[in-house]
Amino acid sequence: MISALICTPLIAAAVVWFMKPGLHRARVLPVAGVIHLALVLAALARSAHLQPGAWFRLDPLGGWMLLVVSTIFTLCALYAPAYLALRMERNFGVFGVAMLGFLGMASLVAVSRHPGVLWVGMEATALSTTPLLYYNKNKRSLEATWKYLLICSVGMALALLGTFFVAYAAQQGGLGEPIYLDRLVANAAAMPTPWLKAGFVLLLVGYGTKMGLAPMHTWKPDAYGETPGIVGTILAGGVTTMAFLSLLRFYSIMAAAGLGPFCRELLVGMGLLSMTWAFVFMIRQGDLRRLLAYSSVEHMGILAFGVGIGGKATLFALFHVAANALVKSVLFLGSGNIVRSFSSKNLADVSGAMRRLPVSGWCFLLGFLAIVGSPPFAPFTSIFGIASTALGSGRLLAGSLFLALLAAIFTAMGSVILPVLQGNPNPASVRTHYEDTFGLTAPLVLALALALVLGTWLPGPLQTLLSRAALLVEGQP
Amino acid sequence: MIRTLARPALLLLAQMVLTLVLAPLLPGIVNKVKALFAGRVGPPVFQLYYDLARLLRKGAVFSRTTTGVFLAGPAASVAVPFTAALLVPMGGATAPVSFAGDAVVLAYLFGVARFFVVLAALDTGSAFEGMGAAREVTFAVLAEPALFMGLATLARLSGGPSLAPMLTAAGQGWRAAGGPLALVLTAWVIVFLVENCRIPFDDPNTHLELTMIHEAMVLDHSGPPLAAVLYGASLKLWVLGALVVKLCLPHRGTWWIDWPAFLGGMTLLACGVGVVESIMARLRMRRVSQALIAAVVSGTFGFLLLLLA
C-alpha cells in the first residue's frame, strides 16, 4: 500500500517518458492523480492497522498533508491537458515527468518515518520541481530557477545540518540507528536541550526557506512570477506543504522534549514577520503572480503563527494547509487564465476580467475573498480559529497584531486585484483568442467548491484525522 | 363625573377662546407702543383684525411655478400655533392637553410650521424667498438648543418633562433658583424675539427685502393665504409669549387672580417688545447668530448653575 503511493506516480512518470510526443502524454496526469488520490484515501482508511516503527508509515499527520497534496495535484492534473493544448510548441515529456516525480517524492516525504529519508525526500522534491520552473525557457525563468536552486539548496543544507544536530542530540541521549521519528519523540526528554534548540533553529531556517517564510522567501515571487499558474499551484500548494510537514516532524520532537514554548515563540515571530513582509510587498504590486507569491508567504506565516500559538490553533493551522492550498490553486489557475487572455502579466494592462472571462473572473474574485478569510470558505474557519485561540489564550498582543496584519493585507491585496476584475476590459488588450473552456475552468470551480464544502462542513472522519494529527504535532502519540 | 370633566372643558374653552380671539391684539399693542414712542398716533390696536378681514375678502394670486405645498405654508402656520396653544399652560395650573414630554412636542410642532413655510417659500422659485428660507433654517439651528437648554433646566427644577409642572415650578422657584431662571429667561426672550421676527433680529415692517428673514418667505402670498400667515404669526407670538410670561409668573391657584395676571403679563410683554423695537436698531445679520449663541450659552449656564446649586 505504502509503496504503491510512492511507486504509482513514478511508474506513470516512466510511462510518460516512453510515450510518443503529443497531447496524450498530458492525459496520463489526471489518471495518475486520481489513482493516487484514491490510494491515499484507501491508505488513510486502513491506517489504523499499520504497524509502528517501520521505515515507512502513513500516520495521521503525514496522511493529512499527503491528502492535501494529492488533491492539489489532481486538480492541476485535470487542468493540465486543456492548458498544455494551448502550448503545443512545448515538449510535454519533461513537464509530465517532473510533475509526477514531484508527486512520488512528496509521497515519500509524507510516509517516511526517518529524518534522513525525510530530508532526502524533500531534496528530491526540490529537484523534481526545478525543470518545472524553467518551463518557459527564457532568460527570466532561468534567473528565477537559479535563485530558486541556490537559495533552496542552501536552505536544504542548513536543514541537513539541523537534522544532524538533532541526531547528535539523540546520540547523546543514548539512541542509535535507526532513529525513527517515533523513537526520537519517545526519548526526546533525555536529549540535551542546547543541541535540540540549535538544531531547531537550523531546521526552522532551512525548511522555512523551502516553505517561504520571510525573510528566506525571496525565491518565491521570482519563481511564481515566471512559471505557468499550474506550476505555481504545485509550488504553493505542494512543495510548501511538504516543507511544513518536515518542520512539524521536528517540532513534535521539540515539544516532546519540553521545548514547546521556545519553539512556539520562534514560530510566532517568524509568522508575524512573514505576514508583515508580505504586506509591504503586496502594496501596489504590479504583477499578479508575484502578488499571489506574497500571499503565499503570508499564509506560510499564518501556518507558523498557528502552530506557534499552540493548543487548538495547531489543529486550525493544519486545516489551513488544506484551505490555503485549495484556494491558492483557484487563484493560481485563475490567474493563468486571466494572464493568458490578456497576454500580459502587467496589471496596468489588465482590467475587466470578470467581463472578459466570466467564469475565471468570478472564481478569481471568490478565491480572493476566500483567501482573505471571508466565510463561507475554508480559510475563514482556520483564520478565525487561530485568531480566537490566540486571543482566548491571553496572547492579546500577538492576536491583535495578527488580525491587524490580516486587515492590512486585505487592503493591499484587494486594491491590486479588484481593478483587474472589475470595469471594462481594456480594448487594446482583448486581441487574444483565448476563451474560457470547460477544461480550463472546471478545475477552478471544483477547487472552489471543495473550499466551500470544507468551509461549511468538516466531516467527522476528517475532524478525527485532524485532531489526531494535531496531537502528533504537539509531540503526543 | 361631570365635575371632573367640567374643569378641563372649561379650561379648554377659556384658553382657546382667549388665544384665538386675543392673539391679533398683541401686534397691535406692539405697534401702538412703537407709535407712542415715535410721537405718532399710530394705527389702532385692532388694526390686524381689520387687515385680516380685508384680506379674507380679497382673491389670491398664485405663481404658476407653485404647487400644492405653497398653501401648506399658511395652513401650517395657523394649525401649528393652534395645536401648540393646547399644550401651553396659560391662566390655569395646567394646559388643556398636558402629558410627559409635551415640551418636546411643542418644540417640534414649530418645526412642522418651519418645514412647510420654508417649502412654500422655495416653491415660488423666487430668489428673495429662497434667501429668507435659508436664513430661517439657519437660525433655527441655534434657537432650538437654546430652547431645549431652558427646558432642561426647568425639567430638572420640576422633576419632569411636562410643560405645566415645569412652568409652575419656575414661577414658584425664583427665590430658590433665581440665577438659573434668570439665565433661562434671557435665553428664551432671545428665542422669542427671533422666532417671532422682532427687532433687533428681524423687522416685520421693513421694506428692504434683502434684510428680511421671515417676511421674505411670504412675499408671494396674497389674500386669504396671507391672512392665514398673519394670523398664524400672531398666534405664534401669543403662544411663545405665554411661555415667557409663565416662566416669570408665580401660580396662585385661584382663577380670578391667575388669568388676569397672565393677561396682564402678556400685555406687559407686548409693551416690552414695543419698547425694545423703539429703542434698538436692527442688528446686522451676522449679529443675529451671535445673539443666538449667547442664548444657547445662557441656557447652558442656567443648567450648570442649577447643577451646582
Add this chain to the structure above:
Amino acid sequence: MTPNLLLAAIMLINFMLVASSRVSKCIQLAALQGGLLALVLLLMHDHWPFHVLLMAFSTAAIKGVVIPAMLNRAQDRMKPQREPEPYVGYTLTLVMAAAGTGLAFILARRLPLQAGNLGTLFVPASIMALFTGFLLLTTRKRALLQVVGYLVLENGVYLFSLLLVKQMPLLVETGVLLDLVVGIFVMGIVINHIQTAFDSQDTHRLAHLKD
C-alpha cells in the same frame, strides 16, 4: 591522535578561500579541503571496515576530484574576461571571516560534545566552514564562485556529520552524498544555461526579477 591538526588546516583553508581573488585558485582550495575531509574521516576510525573506506574514497573522489574538475571545465569553457569586483572587498571579507571564527568558537562552547569527542574542534570548524561558505555566496558575483561557496558550506555540514558517522553511518551517507552530487550536478547544468543565455556568469546581471 586527535584530528584537531587537520581541522585547523581546514579552517586555514577557509581563510585562504576568502582572501583569494582567482577562481581557479578557489576551486583548488575547495578540492584540497575535500581531500582533507576524507582524511579526517579515516582518522576518526581505529580500524577501517569496508564501508568506511568506501565512504572516505568517495568523499575524496567527489569532493576532491570530480566536482573540482567539473567546475574547472566550466571555468575553462568561459571566455576570458575580467573578474568582476566582489560586493565586499577581500580584506573586509577576511576580517569578517575572522570575526565569524570567533563567533563559531563562542557558539561551540554552548554546545557540549559527547565524552568521546571532547576537546575536538569539530563544531567550531564546521560552523566556520558554514560561515565561510555564506561569505563566498553573499560577497561574490561570479556564479561559479557561488557554487564554490556552496561547496564549502557543504563541507561544513559534512564536517559535523563526522561526529555521527560511527553510530549513524546511514544517515550521514545518504544525506551528504546525495545532497552534494545532486545539488552540484543541477547547479552545473543551470550554470551552463546561464553561460549560454547571458554570455556571462556575472550574477549581478541576474537581477531583472525584483520588486
Add this chain to the structure above:
Amino acid sequence: MVLQSLYFSALLLATLSGVPGLAGSARGGRVASWMLTGSALCALGLAGSVLYGGLAWQAELRWALPGAHFLFRGDPIGTFILVPATLVPAILSFYAEGYWSDGAHADTAPGLRLFFGVSVGCMILLTAAANAVLFLFGWEIMAILAFLMVTTSDQDAAVREAGWIYLVASHTGALMLFAGFALLALGTGTGFDLGPMRPGFASTSAGTAAFLLLLGGFLLKAGVGPLHVWLPGAHAAAPSHVSALLSGLMLKMGILGILRIIAWTPDPPLWWAGLLTGLGAASGIMSMAFALGQKDLKRLLAYSSIENVSVIALGLGLALAGKSLGLPALVLLGGAGALFHLLNHALLKPLLFMGAGSVMHATGTRDLERLGGLARAMPRTAFLFLAGAFGICALPPLNGFAGEWLIYLGAFRAIQPQGWVWAVVTLASLAVIGALTVACFTRAYGIVFLGEPRRELGGPAHESPRSMTGTMAVLAGICLFIGLFPAALGRALQAAAGDLGPGLPPLGGLAGLGALTLVAVIGIPVGLAAWQAIRKSPSSRSITWDCGYAAPTARIQYTASSFSRMLTDAFRWLLLPIERVPRIQGLFPRETRFQSQAPDTLLDRGMNPAASFVASVLSWLRFLQAGHLPIYLLYVVLTLVALFAWTLQ
C-alpha cells in the same frame, strides 16, 4: 415548532427568492417579490407571537465545524428587527421590478435579484443567530453581497472606488468582530455560543477589549462617525433600491449587534454610555453638516442615514447609562426609543431612496444643481418624497417623531438628580440635529421638486410607473399609520426593550404614546381645514412676483449651494469645502457661477491621503528585494545569526 417553521420559511423564501429568475423567465422579478412577501408574512406572524404573544423559540442543530453550532434564538430584539428586515425588502423588490427591470438591465438584473434575496436571508439569519461562527457567516456573506450589489455598475470608476472602500471597511469590521467574539467567549463561558457575560467581566481588561472591538465592528457597519467613511460613497454608487436596503436595513444590523452587547452585559461600566453618547452626538451633528454640503441627492440621503444611526446611538447610550446606574426606566426609554427610531428609519429612508431612484429614473441625474421643479412633472413621486422628508425630520405626526420623543423623554428623565447628568449632551445634540435635519431636507425637497429646473435636462421629466410610486405609497402609508398610532407598537417595544435589562417598568407609565395620537387628531384636521379654506378662495395665476422683477428666470433661484451657504460656512472648519468663487471683473463680466462641494473630510482629506502616504513610505522598502541573489542569501545568514543570538542569550 410552529415558530421555528415560520422563521425558517422566512429564511428560505428570502434566500431563494432570486433563484427562479435565474432561468431567464420574464416573470422572475414578480416571483421574487412574492417570495419576499411570503417571507415578510412569516416574519409578521413570528413577530405577533414573540412580541405580542410573549412566546419564545429556539432551534439547535449540530454543525460539523469546529466551534460552530447552528443555534437560533428568537428573542424579542431580533424579532423586532426581523419585521422591517423582511417587510421593506419585499416592498423594494416590487419597486425594483420597475426601477431595475429585466428589460432595461438584462445583464445585471437577475444577479442583482439573487444577491438581494440572499442578503435579506443573511439579515434574517443575523436576527436570530446565537453562535458567533453562525453570526459571522451571515455577517460576512451579507457584506460581500452588498459589495457585489454596490458595484453593479462597475464600469464607472467612482462606483468601483466606493465599492472598494466599502469592502475594506466591512472586512476590517469583520476582523474586529473576530477578535471581539474571541474575547467575549472568555466572558460567557459557553464557547462561541453567544449569551450573557458573567458579572464583573465587563470591567476586566479582556471585557474592555471585547467591548471596544465589538463596538468598533458594529459601529463600522452601522456607519456612526467617525467610522462612516465608507457609507456615503457606497450609498450613492448602488442602484437605489440597493441603497435603500443598505441604509434602511444593513446599517441596522450593526445596531442589532450593539443592542445585543447591552443585553449580554449585566453590569456595563458607565464610560460605555459616555462613549456611545459622545460618538452619537458628534457624529449626528457632523453628518448633518456634511449633508448640507452635498450636491448629490443620494450622498445627501446617505449622510442623513449617518445622522439617524447616531440618534439611535444616543438612545442606546441612555440605555447603557440606565443599566450601569440601575435605572430601569432609563434602559426602557433609551432602548425603546432606539428601537423605535430604528424601525422608523428603516421605513423612511427606503422611501426617500426610492424617491431618489424615481428622480434618477426620470431625469438621469442626481445632481441637485441641475434639478428643480419636478413636483409638476412627477406629482406622485414629489408627494411621497415629501412625506419621507417630513418623516425623516422627525416632525409630528409622522412616525419619525415618536422614536426621538422617547429618547428625549429618557434624556429628560436622566438629567434629574440621581440620574446621569451627561444626558444633557443627548438633549442638546438632539435639538441641534433636529434643526439641521429640517434645514437639510427642506433644501433637498425644495431644490429638487420646487421652483424651476436649474439647468437644461436631457428631456422632459416624466412620472415613474405605478409599480414604483405604488410601492412608495405603501411605505408612506405604513409610516403614517405608525405616526398616528404609535401606541400600537407599545407592547412590541416593551417586549424588545425588555431584553436589554431586567425589571423594566411598563412603557405606558413612562411615555403616553397615545398622547401623540391626541395631538395629531387635533392638529391634522385644523391644518387640513385651513388648507382647504384658503385653497377654495378665489384665485388667479400669474408669475412669481419676486419684488417686482418682471422676468424671473430659473437662473436667479436659490441653488442648493446658496441655500446652505450660511450653515456650511459655520461648519467650514469641518467640511473644508471645495469652492469655486466667481471673480467678477470689468463692466461686462463673463458668465460665471458659484459652486461649492463638500467631500468627506475624513475620507478624502484624511484616510485616503494617509493611506497613499503609508503606501509610498512602505513602497520605499522595496529596495529590500532588489533582485540580487547575494543579498537574498545574506537574509538567510542574518536570520540564522539573529535566531542563534536570541536562542543563546
